[in-house]
Amino acid sequence: MELYQRDDIEAAVRLDREALEAVEQAFAALGRGEVVQPPILSMAIEESNGEVDVKTAHIRGAERFAIKVSPGFFDNPKKGLPSLNGLMMVFSAETGLVDAVLFDEGYLTAIRTALAGALAAKYLSREASRRVAVLGAGEQAELQIRALQLVRDIDTVDVWARNRESAEAYAERVRGLGLTVNVHDDVRGACASADIIVTATPAREPILSAQDLPEGVHVTAMGSDSPEKRELDDQVMVRADAFVCDTRPQSESNGELKAFVKAGGREASVPFKVYELGRVIADEQRLRVSDASITVCDLTGTGVQDTAIANFALQRLVK
Amino acid sequence: MELYQRDDIEAAVRLDREALEAVEQAFAALGRGEVVQPPILSMAIEESNGEVDVKTAHIRGAERFAIKVSPGFFDNPKKGLPSLNGLMMVFSAETGLVDAVLFDEGYLTAIRTALAGALAAKYLSREASRRVAVLGAGEQAELQIRALQLVRDIDTVDVWARNRESAEAYAERVRGLGLTVNVHDDVRGACASADIIVTATPAREPILSAQDLPEGVHVTAMGSDSPEKRELDDQVMVRADAFVCDTRPQSESNGELKAFVKAGGREASVPFKVYELGRVIADEQRLRVSDASITVCDLTGTGVQDTAIANFALQRLVK
Numbered sequence: 001m002e003l004y005q006r007d008d009i010e011a012a013v014r015l016d017r018e019a020l021e022a023v024e025q026a027f028a029a030l031g032r033g034e035v036v037q038p039p040i041l042s043m044a045i046e047e048s049n050g051e052v053d054v055k056t057a058h059i060r061g062a063e064r065f066a067i068k069v070s071p072g073f074f075d076n077p078k079k080g081l082p083s084l085n086g087l088m089m090v091f092s093a094e095t096g097l098v099d100a101v102l103f104d105e106g107y108l109t110a111i112r113t114a115l116a117g118a119l120a121a122k123y124l125s126r127e128a129s130r131r132v133a134v135l136g137a138g139e140q141a142e143l144q145i146r147a148l149q150l151v152r153d154i155d156t157v158d159v160w161a162r163n164r165e166s167a168e169a170y171a172e173r174v175r176g177l178g179l180t181v182n183v184h185d186d187v188r189g190a191c192a193s194a195d196i197i198v199t200a201t202p203a204r205e206p207i208l209s210a211q212d213l214p215e216g217v218h219v220t221a222m223g224s225d226s227p228e229k230r231e232l233d234d235q236v237m238v239r240a241d242a243f244v245c246d247t248r249p250q251s252e253s254n255g256e257l258k259a260f261v262k263a264g265g266r267e268a269s270v271p272f273k274v275y276e277l278g279r280v281i282a283d284e285q286r287l288r289v290s291d292a293s294i295t296v297c298d299l300t301g302t303g304v305q306d307t308a309i310a311n312f313a314l315q316r317l318v319k
Numbered sequence: 320m321e322l323y324q325r326d327d328i329e330a331a332v333r334l335d336r337e338a339l340e341a342v343e344q345a346f347a348a349l350g351r352g353e354v355v356q357p358p359i360l361s362m363a364i365e366e367s368n369g370e371v372d373v374k375t376a377h378i379r380g381a382e383r384f385a386i387k388v389s390p391g392f393f394d395n396p397k398k399g400l401p402s403l404n405g406l407m408m409v410f411s412a413e414t415g416l417v418d419a420v421l422f423d424e425g426y427l428t429a430i431r432t433a434l435a436g437a438l439a440a441k442y443l444s445r446e447a448s449r450r451v452a453v454l455g456a457g458e459q460a461e462l463q464i465r466a467l468q469l470v471r472d473i474d475t476v477d478v479w480a481r482n483r484e485s486a487e488a489y490a491e492r493v494r495g496l497g498l499t500v501n502v503h504d505d506v507r508g509a510c511a512s513a514d515i516i517v518t519a520t521p522a523r524e525p526i527l528s529a530q531d532l533p534e535g536v537h538v539t540a541m542g543s544d545s546p547e548k549r550e551l552d553d554q555v556m557v558r559a560d561a562f563v564c565d566t567r568p569q570s571e572s573n574g575e576l577k578a579f580v581k582a583g584g585r586e587a588s589v590p591f592k593v594y595e596l597g598r599v600i601a602d603e604q605r606l607r608v609s610d611a612s613i614t615v616c617d618l619t620g621t622g623v624q625d626t627a628i629a630n631f632a633l634q635r636l637v638k
Contacts, residue, residue: 041360071415094367096390096404
């Protein structure tokens with residue numbers, strides 16, 4: 001059994017095409033029904049404003065599967081500690097023995113989340129997409145841009161964040177990637193010329209309205225991953241020509257579909273069809289029927305991404 | 320963060336009164352409603368005849384909680400490897416940071432399972448219990464006896480197992496504990512004079528019938544911990560004056576209540592009341608109303624036992 005620490009994992013795994021392909025193949029396997037993926041185990045530690053999630057999945061026939069533990073303790077920043085943390089365990093799918101523990105402190109989760117965003121854009125956004133609006137200015141808001149660069153020739157980023165200072169700091173960092181970055185005071189302004197909109201916030205009320213969507217845009221909603229969070233107004237779903245999520249049960253419990261379903265949204269916008277990203281990839285579905293189509297993808301994060309990135313990391317680390 | 324291997328964990332944690340008390344207190348906290356205990360995460364790896372379970376629980380206000388991963392790969396013995404395996408991770412309940420990983424390979428699970436059996440006997444069996452019938456001849460069948468010695472003055476063990484050779488080997492081992500051990504060819508004979516019956520088999524069909532129960536006996540059913548397994552005939556539940564389980568939802572999904580409930584057993588034996596071990600301990604319920612009462616306890620294994628034994632182990636190891 002091998003143990004790996006964050007520094008070594010960061011050195012081995014970056015946002016590159018091979019990592020993208022590993023996650024892409026995992027989604028395709030999910031889409032083909034080749035994955036066992038139980039519901040997330042989730043436990044609240046209320047007295048510490050914390051929660052811990054456990055995700056896992058097994059791709060049938062694969063040599064190894066991973067189990068990921070993700071604690072999120074939201075008072076940690078007051079103590080000088082990061083909110084997000086965690087580790088991944090990699091097991092032999094033949095014997096159940098532990099092959100490795102990756103003490104990545106959430107790094108691999110950030111990476112596989114960014115890569116899923118890139119895959120959503122690869123399969124749903126216009127190929128000529130150049131300009132990205134980002135709502136949110138955290139780590140994931142930056143990783144999303146870096147991952148998008150793997151699939152689209154991005155040249156301009158328009159950022160909005162609740163806190164202007166954070167947006168300015170974000171702009172500085174992203175200019176370092178060789179991009180033009182504009183900071184906006186309102187969502188509408190940030191999105192006005194976007195080819196792709198990425199929402200990467202912990203919002204609990206919708207921040208993106210249907211009126212903010214320019215023609216032909218693709219939207220990836222990253223933020224909502226728990227029952228309390230949401231980023232998209234119901235009308236965004238109604239306006240979308242195609243709505244995709246990573247897994248429908250998770251979108252309905254933790255993602256953008258939960259409020260929509262509660263509000264009777266499915267009936268309100270007949271026929272509302274929900275596509276899943278794995279199927280889109282496996283079947284190479286072309287949901288964008290024209291440059292004017294509006295596509296929306298809601299990502300809540302799946303165990304198969306964890307199994308994919310952990311296996312990928314282990315291969316790189318063993319080398 | 321500290322890492323501990325099985326040898327050190329075995330040296331630090333044994334079946335003793337302090338360990339028993341740690342698990343007893345955890346059950347009492349569960350009974351008082353002070354525990355967050357999400358449903359088990361379970362995933363099958365069909366191509367390897369394997370499964371992996373993840374259990375966790377948090378005792379409100381406790382400094383740490385544990386997450387346990389238990390792989391069971393039932394073709395492993397053919398490969399010279401044990402079927403059961405696993406590890407426990409101990410996290411700070413204040414920050415979510417990993418404090419320790421216990422690579423116990425299932426040892427602590429075996430210990431906390433045996434201790435739960437001892438607690439069932441402590442609260443439900445006659446105080447003067449001396450003679451134990453054991454159905455099954457595996458590791459847990461032995462640990463159950465050793466744990467019972469903490470709470471009752473056991474002098475005789477009657478063992479039955481599907482395989483006579485295993486039963487003979489078991490008898491040899493248990494004689495080493497200073498006990499008289501008789502090997503039986505049938506369940507009825509093994510149980511005839513029992514004060515306590517322990518079932519510790521992977522049976523998928525009932526092995527214990529109501530007719531096998533002597534007056535005043537206490538039965539602990541350890542074996543069933545998954546939807547396919549069961550050890551008790553429905554009539555055992557009907558015959559019981561008191562039926563206790565560790566958690567009712569688990570007994571109904573993985574334990575002895577599942578077939579009983581399906582068969583409409585609850586209605587068939589009105590009033591059938593289900594008690595939970597945590598409440599029995601917390602409230603010091605006296606469910607045995609006379610020496611003739613028959614009591615039954617179904618244990619499926621709970622996350623709070625894991626959190627308790629992992630914390631206990633860590634305290635001992637840090638010393």
